[in-house]
Amino acid sequence: MQVARIIGLNIFLAALFLFLSLLFFSDYTLTKEIFQSKVKQEHQQRLLPVFEKIFDKTYPNTFVFANEIKNTVEDLNVEARNQQQWDQVIYDDYAGTLTKASTQGIIVEYTLLLFILIFGGGTLGALLFILPKISIEAPGIKNNNIFHHALNNRGWIGILLGTLLISFYILLYFYDAYVTNWIILVEPLKKLINPNGDSSQWFLYGFLYTFAVIVMGIRMLIKYRHSNYQMVRTASVMFFQLAIAFLLPEILVRLNQPYFDFKNMWPLDYDFFDAWHINMLTESGGSVGLFMFVWGITLFVVGVPVFVYFFGKRWYCSWVCGCGGLAETAGDPFRQLSDKSLKAWKVERWMVHAVLIFAIVMTGAVLYNFITGTNSIFGIDTYTHLRKPYGFFVGAIFSGVVGTGFYPLMGNRVWCRFGCPLAAYLGFVQRFKSRFRITTNGGQCISCGNCSTYCEMGIDVRWYAQRGQNIVRSSCVGCGVCSSVCPRGVLNLEVKEEEGRFGKPILIGNNGIKLQD
Amino acid sequence: MSKIVIIGNGIAGVTAARHIRKSSNDSITIVSSETEHFFSRTALMYIFMGHMKFENTKPYEDWFWKKNKIDLVYDHVNAVETQNNTLICRSGKKITFDTLILATGSQPNKFGWPGQDLQCVQGLYSYQDLQLMEQNSKGIKKAVIVGGGLIGIEMAEMLLSRNIEVTFLVREKEFWSNVLPMQEAKLISDHVRSHHVDLRLETELLNIQDNGEGKVKGIVTSKNESIECQLVGLTVGVSPSISFLKDSGIKINRGVLVNELMQTNIANVYAIGDCVERTYELSGRRNIEQVWYTGRMMGEVVAQTICGSPTKYEPGPWFNSAKFLDIEYQTYGNVSPQLKANESEFYWEHSGKKKAMHFIWDTSSQVFIGINSFGIRLRHEKFDAWLRAKQSISYVLEHLAEANFDPEFFRRHEPEIIQAFEKQFPHLLSLSLK
Numbered sequence: 001m002q003v004a005r006i007i008g009l010n011i012f013l014a015a016l017f018l019f020l021s022l023l024f025f026s027d028y029t030l031t032k033e034i035f036q037s038k039v040k041q042e043h044q045q046r047l048l049p050v051f052e053k054i055f056d057k058t059y060p061n062t063f064v065f066a067n068e069i070k071n072t073v074e075d076l077n078v079e080a081r082n083q084q085q086w087d088q089v090i091y092d093d094y095a096g097t098l099t100k101a102s103t104q105g106i107i108v109e110y111t112l113l114l115f116i117l118i119f120g121g122g123t124l125g126a127l128l129f130i131l132p133k134i135s136i137e138a139p140g141i142k143n144n145n146i147f148h149h150a151l152n153n154r155g156w157i158g159i160l161l162g163t164l165l166i167s168f169y170i171l172l173y174f175y176d177a178y179v180t181n182w183i184i185l186v187e188p189l190k191k192l193i194n195p196n197g198d199s200s201q202w203f204l205y206g207f208l209y210t211f212a213v214i215v216m217g218i219r220m221l222i223k224y225r226h227s228n229y230q231m232v233r234t235a236s237v238m239f240f241q242l243a244i245a246f247l248l249p250e251i252l253v254r255l256n257q258p259y260f261d262f263k264n265m266w267p268l269d270y271d272f273f274d275a276w277h278i279n280m281l282t283e284s285g286g287s288v289g290l291f292m293f294v295w296g297i298t299l300f301v302v303g304v305p306v307f308v309y310f311f312g313k314r315w316y317c318s319w320v321c322g323c324g325g326l327a328e329t330a331g332d333p334f335r336q337l338s339d340k341s342l343k344a345w346k347v348e349r350w351m352v353h354a355v356l357i358f359a360i361v362m363t364g365a366v367l368y369n370f371i372t373g374t375n376s377i378f379g380i381d382t383y384t385h386l387r388k389p390y391g392f393f394v395g396a397i398f399s400g401v402v403g404t405g406f407y408p409l410m411g412n413r414v415w416c417r418f419g420c421p422l423a424a425y426l427g428f429v430q431r432f433k434s435r436f437r438i439t440t441n442g443g444q445c446i447s448c449g450n451c452s453t454y455c456e457m458g459i460d461v462r463w464y465a466q467r468g469q470n471i472v473r474s475s476c477v478g479c480g481v482c483s484s485v486c487p488r489g490v491l492n493l494e495v496k497e498e499e500g501r502f503g504k505p506i507l508i509g510n511n512g513i514k515l516q517d
Numbered sequence: 518m519s520k521i522v523i524i525g526n527g528i529a530g531v532t533a534a535r536h537i538r539k540s541s542n543d544s545i546t547i548v549s550s551e552t553e554h555f556f557s558r559t560a561l562m563y564i565f566m567g568h569m570k571f572e573n574t575k576p577y578e579d580w581f582w583k584k585n586k587i588d589l590v591y592d593h594v595n596a597v598e599t600q601n602n603t604l605i606c607r608s609g610k611k612i613t614f615d616t617l618i619l620a621t622g623s624q625p626n627k628f629g630w631p632g633q634d635l636q637c638v639q640g641l642y643s644y645q646d647l648q649l650m651e652q653n654s655k656g657i658k659k660a661v662i663v664g665g666g667l668i669g670i671e672m673a674e675m676l677l678s679r680n681i682e683v684t685f686l687v688r689e690k691e692f693w694s695n696v697l698p699m700q701e702a703k704l705i706s707d708h709v710r711s712h713h714v715d716l717r718l719e720t721e722l723l724n725i726q727d728n729g730e731g732k733v734k735g736i737v738t739s740k741n742e743s744i745e746c747q748l749v750g751l752t753v754g755v756s757p758s759i760s761f762l763k764d765s766g767i768k769i770n771r772g773v774l775v776n777e778l779m780q781t782n783i784a785n786v787y788a789i790g791d792c793v794e795r796t797y798e799l800s801g802r803r804n805i806e807q808v809w810y811t812g813r814m815m816g817e818v819v820a821q822t823i824c825g826s827p828t829k830y831e832p833g834p835w836f837n838s839a840k841f842l843d844i845e846y847q848t849y850g851n852v853s854p855q856l857k858a859n860e861s862e863f864y865w866e867h868s869g870k871k872k873a874m875h876f877i878w879d880t881s882s883q884v885f886i887g888i889n890s891f892g893i894r895l896r897h898e899k900f901d902a903w904l905r906a907k908q909s910i911s912y913v914l915e916h917l918a919e920a921n922f923d924p925e926f927f928r929r930h931e932p933e934i935i936q937a938f939e940k941q942f943p944h945l946l947s948l949s950l951k
Contacts, residue, residue: 138711138712138842138843139843140842140843141843143566143567143568144566144567144568144678145566145567145678146567146568147567147568147569147570148567149567226843227924227927228924228925228926228927228928229924229925229926229927231926232926341578342578441894441896441897441898441922442836442896442897442898442901443810443813443814443836443897444810444836444838444847444897446557446559446560446809446810446838447528447557447559447560447576447809448557448559448560448563448569448574449557449560449563449569449573449574449575449576450560450563450568450569452573453568453569453573462576463576466576480924483924484924485568487840487845488838488839488840488845488847489838489845489847489894489895489922492894492922492923492924493924493925506898508833508836508897508898508901509810509813509814509817509832510814510817510818510828510830510831510832510833511831511832511833513814513817513818513821513828
């Protein structure tokens, strides 16, 4: 069995290595035909003279080629800006589209084979590594050697993985032309779902994301197979990621309907109220689009308070949400790295609520502009000073680069804890108007600290448990792992009448001694 | 301002300090030679197994002590001079006190076995024991654990996590059957074996053998079997750690003798936690209780007394919990290993052999006496209330579902348990259930 695991690990690493090295595999040749088919009519005349000189010239890698395209267009733009010919500036991402169209070599010739080798091999390897655990270990909490392992305890593997993830996000968000080979790699799947569609960096991201949630979800299902709560919850995040976040929007597009993720909502979905998005749903989306628009608003106006009241914030954060889904599956090996100090809690409260306020102000301005048909508010250009910085700092850097890239360094919920405006909103409701709480069990707590150690949100659960006090915290996502790892059966996620939720600690102790605050 | 000094920074001493601070401005000093800061002794095993780091086992962050004006002294107390209220430390330092609280805990028992002081023979109680175990277990293949109790099973689990083969010598007929009734003891014995532990029942240690370099080579059992091993874990209970008090004038027996207020024979000296031996009886409780929560409760009590509202130690109905590898155990009230006169019992075991419940009640009055639960979590609050109210066994069964503390989506077994009970004791259940 251990042999199977070692083979599996090697197959997985080989697939990963192939995937990474794929970036360096191809040559790039721009031809006149490609130029004519991919460049917009209105740009062709101006771009032809500057591109002509690189026609039929072969470049050995994507970095040189994409830079050449980018710089060529940028030179023209600089010129146009200098002459204040604003309408002449080209905003299209020709580096991306032309690079993709000009790619030559094995990635184009053997796309499907490579796809199967990488993702088939990756899955096979991962499963060979994961599945034998069923017979090697009895069901139960098995956190053995987590803090001795270089992956789980910020050792060299963790730092290497963090670096890889951070680089991946930076490439994906800001240098998508460099990952053209990966975008081409997932093209067969895109065509399978949607024959008329073209794979993009976002399809690539969606696929990798779903792949990670499913494979690591299987690991989670096996690791916590003694706990029905964890099994049902994991199955839920796997379903929502695969069906609702990944497949359904693609299918909608195939049916000529707007792309829409039914489980995402404002303010996490920060471009929901962007003019282009509202227009897409309400004007060109037909009755389905209108339904989506109403659904999206109902979800955060009615859905959040009602569901949080009855179930706690967990109904979203650890059962439905995509960010939560990744954190609970791929992020599970890193949950112990969250900072539990009081200081971290203070930072968290300032930061997450600041992002919520930023999201509200930004959205308010965007909506104001949409309704009034203007571009600015109080003399401030909305796009330049609000919408764009939000997209860059919160949407890309915080939720992506830091949120996931830092899994192996700061734990799996950095974004959810410090940055997610929706989590802040859900948390507000959970703190002040909900039936949910984590209860503690009389005097059974032995202060061992497993609960706090494995709380991904960095809540010092033990502080409550050892004094017999209910845990009512806005940040608690209800993953239930504190309860799972408790060796004495002390913690339980419960939904009960609101009364007594903030009651006095009920530590069962000596007769007549009541705990004081 | 009075000066209170506490020896020992375990749960008892620290709880006393915290509660004194809540109601007084007195100077508080805690002296310990184990660790600089309070940590949870119960989590030692998890550090070894890599579930946690030492840092994670500290219930309070390091700034907590200064903020609450609790002075910490990292030193060992060699002697207590009660006549001039002074402690003599290993470093030569002298600490004076107005009030002294002894919370020195326990140390592992050794029963004079030949070879018990060889290298790689050890118990497991303190942080130093953990460090020693880290050293002693490096690169070894086989270990023998002597004594089938809670620390023994923990030590076995720790060694298994490092892929070290474990042979487990247990004096009793089944694992922990001096505490558990035979049904449960069997269930746990089977579970221990399923984890590939070589469990030797009704077997004791005869001697430990030297490899010629002062290290363990193996052991010989009472059945004259030789077992090769590189580490011997002695987990045959613990005793109060009080040898330094011999000439102090403080009365000791097996532990420091205290009255209901946790007061020793010297008026300004109190003792709490593991090191205490009560001079008075409490029903259902032994006079020396080495349990986490009793240390905590005594800490609460002594703080009240010292701060001017004398409070007796009355811990209420017995309860406890543990985890045997993958099986969680909770107990409320008193379940003896052998049924006592005029006691009746009902035992239910799940077909998967990982869950069980054992109910005890008084045959004539039908008053519920105690429960052992395995693999099913129960609400302490409910059972505490039922025991205090002397509810009947039928009441407990009727309300059993209310006391379930398992997470959502877990299978509930109450209907099955009640059905089995009804079959065995048809006359006991009230009509409402039938």
